[in-house]
Amino acid sequence: MNKNRQLKELKVAEIKEKLEKAQSVVLASYQGLTVEEDTILRKSLREAGVEYKVYKNSLVILAAKELGMDSIEEYLQGPVSIALGYEDATAPARVLFDFAKSHKKLELKAGIVDSVIYNKEQVEKLATIPSKEVLIAKLLGSFKAPLSKIACVLNAIKEKKETESAE
Template sequence: MNKNRELKEAKVAEIKEKLEKAQAVILADYQGLTVEEDTELRKALREAGVEYKVYKNTMVTLAAKELGHEGIVQYLEGPVAIAFGYEDVTAPARILADFAKTHKKLELKAGIVDGDIFDQDKVNQLASIPSKEVLIAKLLGSFKAPLSNLAYLLNAVKDKKEAESAE
């Protein structure tokens, strides 16, 4: 086997591994971003634990087909960057969507979330979901509110009884 083919097979294997490992994979068209904008985007993604790569579309196509993700192949046209989210499912979509609001050149194309193909609309819906930490904080807040109200009520009853017994 020639050296070039070995390199390509290694690259396809690398992409396949990342696709299998990632909870969420988001494809974006980055054409037209300046180097400074791309660096800023990469920094924001890295801080959130999201890996951001640009691969040849043919290599991604081969890896996706081997994993049974043929539905994503139609979105692999033109320059495509891929964000791999390993921990937070919403992070890649959320960060890319936030960045796209201020940088019109960046466009979300599609994604794979837990093995399901998401089109652009579904990716934008995913981006609107708050992070795991925010959702947990809201849940804990909803638990805390009734308990706080109960404590306030019990304290008011106690104060009322003390006031009645003092009279």
């Protein structure tokens, strides 16, 4: 086996491992972005805990086929970048979508969440879902509100009884 083939097989194995490990994957066309814009995008993705890579489409297709995601091939045309979210499933879509609003050269193509492939419109909907931390904060807030109301009612009852007993 020649060295080039070995390198390609290693790269396919690496891509396959990343696709398996990621909670979500977003494919985007980045053609036309300047180096400065790409640097800003990469920084935003890094801060959100998202890995951002550019691989040869043919190698990604091979890795995806090994994972049973054959239909991803239609989205791997031309220069395509891959954003991999390992902790927050919405982070790659959210960061890329927000960046694409002000940089028209970046175009979302597709996404993968739990081995299910989503088209551009579905990825854009995914981008509008708040992060896990925000959802948890909202949930805790919804728990806290009724509890604080109960505490106020109980306190009012206590104060009323104290004033009645003082009379």
